[in-house]
Amino acid sequence: MELQHNIWNKALPFRSTNYTQSILKICYEAKAIKDSDVLAFQNTYPFIYYLEHGEKYFSQVQTSPIEIKPVLLFYGMVQLMKACLLLNDPHYPETSQVLAHGVTTRKRKKSQYIFLDDEVKIQKNGLLTHFSDKMFHVKHFSSEKYKMRLLLRQIWETHSLFTQIEKKKKPSQLHISNVAVKLPNKILDDYQFGPSSFCSYLSERSKHSYKPKLDHQTNGHFLITINSPISSIQCHPFLYDGIEKYYLSPYKSDLLDIPEVIAHYLILYNLSMICRYETEWWGELFHHYPESDYPFIYKFLSIAAEKVPLLLFLLIDKQISDASRK
Known part of the structure; x- marks a missing residue:
């Protein structure tokens, strides 16, 4: 799958503090935020570090065993989401509520567990809901629970499987x-x-x-x-x-009413929890290939490694472009 060519080159201009500060100022002024100069100065290094840390997580995915890729992908995605938020919300994180993941999954998997039939539950507060509100103006999800099979079907590349x-x-x-x-x-x-x-x-x-x-x-x-x-x-x-x-x-x-990037977040959250806390099932997945889970998980992880940064940098580009036109 070749979705992009050197997507991380998009992060390179932000290694300039002067450029990053000017972009943050443009975004804040477009929203008529008070003290945009001061806030842009304060947020310059956090924004740069979010992108830098995100890139480090994703770069490690290329050489890491598949068993730990969900954790690297999930936390790499979280860092890029925080960079997106900082363009839109200069006070992020304003409260501790937005630091939680904003989603939960079943604590213990049932016998005869099938990943495709598993589901996650949206929480009222947390990174997910804050990100959805600020980036897509979605304050409430139409469904509080989402099955993995349905979330995977929001991603075009999985349909061949x-x-x-x-x-x-x-x-x-x-x-x-x-x-x-x-x-x-x-x-x-x-x-x-x-x-x-x-x-x-x-x-x-x-x-x-x-x-x-x-x-x-x-x-x-x-x-x-x-x-x-x-x-x-x-x-x-x-x-x-x-x-x-x-x-x-x-x-x-x-047909769901959530953007694709949200589907990636929900799937990666669940997989990152499974590989950390459901060690027996996760280990057996790579040795016994139960049901149809393995090919879908393997395919999804390869997609997310490329498409998640692509979607989030497209979101960053759009925020900057929209602000520059105002």
């Missing part, structure tokens, strides 16, 4: 412009919706509003209009492949 192992249908590729989305007619058959109901279903799970363009149905496709451009970091419920192509699952039950 679902097709092979579970005989699922492949996602359909979309053609997206700033004002419209072109979809194959078979999507309507898969969802058992007409164009209007389909658009309503999408809109309920998205930050965008969709409407059917009924006079444009040609060559087995139909068009729906968008109220604002779709970005790669907030394209849900569409799937992003990392190189500017978008897809849609043929199963309406797959």
